[in-house]
Amino acid sequence: MRFVSADPTRKYLIDSAVDWHTVEHYWGAGFVVTGAGSAHWDAAERTQAGDGGAALIQTYDLAPAGLRLNVTRTGGAKYAERYEWTNITDRPLIITELGIQTPFNDRYPSAKQALAECVNAHVFTGGGWSWVIAEPMCGTDVFNRCLCLKLTEGALAGYSIESRNQNTGSDVRGHIVLQVTDYARNPQAFGGQPTIALEPGASYVLSWELDWYVDRDAFLAHYPEPAHFSSFAETVGRHIHVATPLPVSAITDGLDIEASNGGYYLTASEPGTYYVRIGTGPDAAKTEVLFHRSLQDTVVSRAAYIASHQIAADRPGSMSGAFVPVDTRTGLRADDGGWPDWTDGSERIGMAVMLQKAINQEWLGADYQGIVDRWFAFVKDWLINDRYEMRRGSSQPKSTFGGRLYDVPWMVEFCCDHYRATGDAADLYLAVDLLERLNELGGERFLSISYGETVEYLSRLLDKVGRANEADQLRKRVVASANHFISVGEDLPAHEVAYEQSVVAPLVNLMLSAYRFTGNADYLAAVEERLDWLLSFGGPQPDCRLYGISIRHWDGYWFGINRMFGDVFPHYWSALTATALVRLPAELHTPETNRLADAILRENMANYNADGSATCAFVFPSSVDGRAANVADPLVNDQDWHLAMWLRLIQNEGLGCAEG
Incomplete structure (x- = not known):
């Protein structure tokens, strides 16, 4: 089945030409488990016209599970489907697993192709209050509309993901399966999965309808919320x-x-x-x-946990100051073994940035400054070479220095924060040298997270100490970078993922920085267009892990100890959207952008535990490739960037922290 919108290039469902999209995952296929057995369905046993020819009825033999399935598909003003499972045995049956394939085309073949052809699928399975919005990745307009699924009968207790493995990697969300129940695989998921009891001859019915809407708001207006x-x-x-x-x-x-x-x-x-x-x-x-808990209380407890558990104090020399991931089940650190996302560098820089900002905020005492200073000594000895290039961790080969550009703005931000605490001018010299080397390595054509904001921060400090010429040169680099990315339009280069929210958010922030530096309206127009791309990643699902939270579906595999692909909600980089919304100029700021930014920042607090530990990835679906999910990965790793970004907004953008 393929839905055609006003823009015929948009593929709302995965195309059969995609090699990993097999018949078992075509729209409306599915699987069931009962006390009698299990069965899949894909090819109908019998097809007939319904009354008046308006409907098509397909019958599937699910005898191994003791069931017969009739699917009625009706066209017209709206497309509707009715699934009816009937107990064909002479004894009661209990259904413990029931899922229907809905292969929305949520994947990243490239930025340009994703924006032109693909959708972000916003799934909400709230029992009888369930729906899916398949929203064009470029946002909505007269040509690009939302394809929306609305449940009209029955209930969905969750959703699962299939086809997530090394073959599909990070650029594919996978096949989305809407679950009436996933009890057989994960009975505790989503607050508890139901079972369905059917007496002989009795049926269970699930119905939904699909239709086009100009945007998500139009759909929600036609689907009154129960609360x-x-x-x-x-x-x-x-x-x-x-x-x-x-x-x-x-x-x-x-x-x-x-x-x-x-x-x-x-x-x-x-x-x-x-x-x-x-x-x-x-x-x-x-x-x-x-x-x-409040932001301050959360930061203080995280700082205490880092100090007690996440410092590699047993290592020799300056390596003992490093921050490392820890398995919260045992308290043992996760030795990286060459796995870059478990190293003592890269995203772990976020712990130091968060701590230094909290010290500067006077939320942490002087003893934490010593912890941060020892970490800084480790970084200068092990993560930065004499050419001002960085590598991802002390275990990484020396040949990798300069190979990952993401880390540089993070280190520069730390240098700026450290300078504010110590007044040591060497911090600013190091920050300038790092940024200059970043630009020599191609930083102007790479969307490093927080590049624009960091240059704003550093240039203000340089202006204050009489180094205005250096500050001006750094600002010109940002403007040149913005000009480059305006020139490439939708044809963004692949980063660690071919296309993702954490590429678009830095792009929007880059344009905002260029606008702040120049006042040129061209950059404001660029922000407006790209803001639609960014906001499309997050949906309006009425759930504390989903509302406004951007779709990410690979971090549990790369950063977690469970090595599990699948949707991570909320992932801390979703707070990048909040940073862009807070930084919008008055021309684009609205009460709604403020409310959404606040919601995103608050919802990410789900990742921190009362004892100061945390999870790097809550893998949200009920199961992924048959493996139980809807669970927090036990590794505390890189999630503190959320706290660091919130503190940055307070200190650099004047965001009030209040009780939050």
Whole structure:
């Protein structure tokens, strides 16, 4: 099945020409497990016209599972599907697994092709309140509309992902499977998976409809929500208001619910995520909310955990100052063994940036400055060579110095923060040398995360100490970089992933920096266009792990100890979208951009535990390639960039931290 929009080049479903897209994953295929056995369906046993020829009815023999499936597909103003599973045995059956393939074309063949042909699939499986928005990666307009699936009967308890392996890698989200239940593989997923009891001759029915909408707001306006949440993440001690005429109850222990006029107040005394039910019966709606500690309390507890568990103190010499990933189950560090995403460099720089910013914010005491200074000594001895090039970790070959450009702006940001704490001019000299070498290595044509913001930060410091010429040269480099990326348009170069949110967010921030430096309206126009690309990555799902959170589906494999591909929600780089929204000029700032930025920053607090430990990747689907997921990876690794970015916005952009 293929849906054709006003733009015929847009492929909303994975094309059969894609070699890993096999018949088992075509639209409407699926699988079931019962007490009698299991079965797949893809080819219909019988096809016939429905009443008046308006519908097509296909019958599938699922005898090994004790079932017959009739699928009724109806065209017209809207496309509708009705799935009916009937118990054909003479005894009761319990369905413990039931999934339907919906292969939305969410993948990154290249930036240009993804923007022209592919979609971001925003999936919400909230029981009887379930839908999918397949949104063009370039955003929506008269030619690029959303293809939306709305559940009309039955309930979806979760979704799973298939075809995630080394063959599909990081550029493919995989096949999306909508799950009536994933109980057989992961009974605890999404607050608990149901089972479905069928007496002999009885049936279970699931129906949905698909239609085109000009944008996500138009779809949501046509699909009234059973409840409206004031937010999906709040600080412990505050409340979330749920406006609904339906009864609201807690699925997860520890959530307090108090009736109010027009709805309910949700509160919790302990930080964590909580599942809540709206309505009653098997088709009731459900979703997840988060209550978190304040930003300051979270930073302080993370700092204490880093100091106690994540310093490689047993190593010799200056290597003892390094920060390393740790398995939270045992407290043992994860020795990288040459695996770049577990090294003592690269993303682990975020721990040092976060700590130094918290020290400068006077949230941490002087003893932490010594920890940070020892880390800085390690970096200068092991991660930076005499040509001002960086490598990803002390275990990496010397031949890799200068091979990864991402790390340089992060190190420059740390140098700026360290200078603010110590007043040591050598920090600024090192920052300038690192950036100049970055540009020599091609930094102007590479979308390093926080490059524009870091140059803004460093150039302000240089201006204050009388080094205005150097500051001006760095600003000119940013403008030249922005000009280059305007010239290439949608044809962005591949980075570590062919196309992703953490390429587009730095692109938007780069244009914002160029606009700040020059006031040239061309950069503002470039921001507006690319902001649509960026916001398309995050959907409007009413869930504390999903609302506004950008799709990322590979970090659990590269950074986690479980080595699991699959959607990571929330991933800390989703906060990059918040940085762009906060930095928007007055011409583009709205109450909605502020609200969305706040939501993204708060929702990422789900990754931190009460004891100061954390997870680098919460793999969200109920299962991935049959392996149970909806679980936090036990490795505490690189997630502190979220805290560092939030502190950056407070210190450099004037964002109020309040109780958050």
